[in-house]
Amino acid sequence: MQPAVDTRRETRPAQDGGDVGCGLVGCLMVGVDAELAERLAVVTADQDGGVVQYPELGEPPPPDQIPDADRNPRILDFTVTRITADGEPIDLGPLPLGAVVQLELGDTLKISTSTPEADLQDFQIPVNGGAGGSQTQTEGLDGAWFRTWGTLLANGSDDVMSINEWTLLPGNQDEQDTPPDGRATLYYVLRDSRLGVAWWWISVEVPPNTAP
DSSP states (O other): OOOOOOOOOEEEEOTTSSEEEEETTEEOOTTSOHHHHHHHHOOOBOTTSOBOOOGGGOOOOOGGGSOOOOOOOOOOEEEEEEEOTTOOEEEEEEOOTTOEEEOOTTOEEEEEEEOOGGGOOEEEEESGGGTTOEEEEEOOEEEEEEESSSEESOSEEOSSEEEEEEESSOOTTOSSSSOGGGEEEEEEEEEETTSOEEEEEEEEEOOSSOOO
């Protein structure tokens, strides 16, 4: 059964002398054919539960020609190894989003993170404004690292796996010899070439008077 749709309209004088219809979506814009606008504004289910297709909009493409919707990239894991100031490695394993770790000044965190390569989508771009057809491109990645204090081995990565090191010693940008309020945070922001985005962060707490 088709849903009941209120098709009552009010009218008021339009600037060009015609009437402007006011239906379910409010007053229609001046100069727009009221009947067509109302047909486009009211979505009606047919007997099979689909959507009525209007000739004015043309035929939809076949399902196999409709590209997948653009998806955000995914960060699968954030695996961390602590290297103490004496060089001893301590495996901290995968850390959850927002984890807080107790460390000491001079420690280094070796971090690896990855995103599924299969998630990178193919998409079509027009050639010569569409006159030359289209060509297929695959999304690229742009990973960026940020920290509130400390030093980083690298600032970015364009691979599905990104590896970095965060050392708890003041860098050139730091005004203090220790993290403000005893806490520092590391952020990893992953973007794809179609503006998809994902992010991760962890924090460290450093007790006072632990300088190496």
